[in-house]
Amino acid sequence: MIPVSTLSGRKVALFGLGGSGLATARALAAGGASVTAFDDNPETVAKAAAAGITTGDLKVLPFEDFAALVLAPGVPLTHPRPHWSVIKAQAAGVPVIGDVELYERERAARAPGAPLVAITGTNGKSTTTALTGHLLNALGTPAHVGGNIGIPVLELPEPSTSDVAVVEVSSYQVDLAPGLAPTVGVHLNVSEDHLDRHGTIEHYASIKERVVARAGTAVIGVDDAFSLAMAERREARGLPTLRVSTVGPLATGVFAEGTRIVLARDGAQETIADLADIGSLRGRHNAENAAAALAALAALGHDPREAAAGLASFPGLAHRLEQVGRCGRVLFVNDSKATNADSTERALSSFERIYWIAGGRAKTGGIESLAGLFPRVARAYLIGEAAEEFAATLKGHADAVLCGDMETAVAQAAADAAADDAAEPVVLLSPACASFDQYANFEVRGAAFKARVLALPGIERRVA
Numbered sequence: 001m002i003p004v005s006t007l008s009g010r011k012v013a014l015f016g017l018g019g020s021g022l023a024t025a026r027a028l029a030a031g032g033a034s035v036t037a038f039d040d041n042p043e044t045v046a047k048a049a050a051a052g053i054t055t056g057d058l059k060v061l062p063f064e065d066f067a068a069l070v071l072a073p074g075v076p077l078t079h080p081r082p083h084w085s086v087i088k089a090q091a092a093g094v095p096v097i098g099d100v101e102l103y104e105r106e107r108a109a110r111a112p113g114a115p116l117v118a119i120t121g122t123n124g125k126s127t128t129t130a131l132t133g134h135l136l137n138a139l140g141t142p143a144h145v146g147g148n149i150g151i152p153v154l155e156l157p158e159p160s161t162s163d164v165a166v167v168e169v170s171s172y173q174v175d176l177a178p179g180l181a182p183t184v185g186v187h188l189n190v191s192e193d194h195l196d197r198h199g200t201i202e203h204y205a206s207i208k209e210r211v212v213a214r215a216g217t218a219v220i221g222v223d224d225a226f227s228l229a230m231a232e233r234r235e236a237r238g239l240p241t242l243r244v245s246t247v248g249p250l251a252t253g254v255f256a257e258g259t260r261i262v263l264a265r266d267g268a269q270e271t272i273a274d275l276a277d278i279g280s281l282r283g284r285h286n287a288e289n290a291a292a293a294l295a296a297l298a299a300l301g302h303d304p305r306e307a308a309a310g311l312a313s314f315p316g317l318a319h320r321l322e323q324v325g326r327c328g329r330v331l332f333v334n335d336s337k338a339t340n341a342d343s344t345e346r347a348l349s350s351f352e353r354i355y356w357i358a359g360g361r362a363k364t365g366g367i368e369s370l371a372g373l374f375p376r377v378a379r380a381y382l383i384g385e386a387a388e389e390f391a392a393t394l395k396g397h398a399d400a401v402l403c404g405d406m407e408t409a410v411a412q413a414a415a416d417a418a419a420d421d422a423a424e425p426v427v428l429l430s431p432a433c434a435s436f437d438q439y440a441n442f443e444v445r446g447a448a449f450k451a452r453v454l455a456l457p458g459i460e461r462r463v464a
Contacts, residue, residue, distance in 0.1 A: 246288045254294050321335050381400075
């Protein structure tokens with residue numbers, strides 16, 4: 001835990017008592033702040049109080065007494081409307097911040113030179129974060145991975161010039177971190193997502209850009225128009241910027257050509273890695289992730305050619321193209337983290353013959369954007385609220401079965417894939433949907449898929 005000393009002796013309101021909220025409350029109290037924590041769920045408040053956190057009804061307390069409102073990232077800041085706690089804070093002139101902002105303040109106060117790699121993007125940020133930490137550790141540089149992935153940022157070790165903090169930041173967290181200025185800011189891509197919380201894709205992209213706007217060095221994927229514009233704005237200001245791409249050669253940066261990762265600098269190009277035999281980094285999207293991670297290490301002063309040696313030992317990320325097991329020729333893949341069509345596009349592009357489990361609570365646009373990949377789908381097994389909508393979209397393009405639940409979908413997909421004579425039929429859970437109609441989160445959904453797969457007769461956990 002990092003005691004938040006920068007608010008020592010001050011009164012602080014905290015709203016939102018999920019995992020990161022509880023960690024933040026403990027860190028504030030450990031640093032000497034007087035914290036009053038609250039949540040809209042009375043049971044959550046009671047649990048926090050039982051855990052020793054000071055709680056109080058922020059609806060009735062005067063916000064003028066507080067130095068800050070620390071908001072959990074899941075609580076609306078602007079859209080569809082500001083949460084009532086935000087409205088009260090703004091009316092009292094109290095700044096509204098989050099845990100990443102507190103971390104950044106502690107870094108500035110305790111160890112200004114402590115390296116921080118902050119990573120964002122609509123898709124790929126979790127894999128890139130985990131991979132960056134893995135590559136650093138493989139080189140012998142202690143790296144601590146957290147933020148929106150795994151460990152809350154304030155539960156990481158205290159900032160140190162000898163270690164590197166590699167932090168995944170969501171758009172929600174960035175929106176609450178006005179002082180974010182990482183050593184290396186990595187932005188991967190922008191596609192339509194979370195518009196219920198940000199209003200427009202333009203606003204969403206502008207929030208993502210804050211990760212690289214004040215970074216010492218920016219690593220920016222340039223394969224979409226919004227991200228390319230971010231890189232061009234940095235470069236126009238003469239700020240250190242490394243481009244990343246999977247669609248074409250770059251004059252300077254790191255790009256992918258098929259499975260090859262190419263370093264371009266000083267007018268020369270050099271292949272520094274080939275992902276062809278690395279199962280955990282399969283697909284074009286993982287080529288982008290690997291290129292960005294290697295560019296981040298280059299920005300930290302490491303030789304990306306040496307860093308590339310660590311790619312082969314990367315175990316992959318749970319719930320993101322996670323190879324669960326095999327049954328004969330059939331490969332079972334858990335991609336539960338694909339909560340939108342753009343993320344699922346990356347999964348469908350990675351395999352040739354797919355028995356696709358999809359559905360849940362649909363995002364804007366559904367799966368219409370995936371039509372070009374429907375020929376790869378041998379059959380779709382649809383679950384959750386979006387099942388009928390997705391069946392209508394697939395009609396005339398790919399066979400679809402309304403399964404309703406995961407148990408039925410896995411059983412039917414496994415049986416059908418086993419009868420396929422393709423070299424490698426793939427049963428793929430890649431929902432293109434939020435999980436909240438049937439599961440608490442994508443992790444629980446992925447765990448349900450894995451449990452069903454591993455219960456199949458003849459399944460082998462070891463995968464190629």
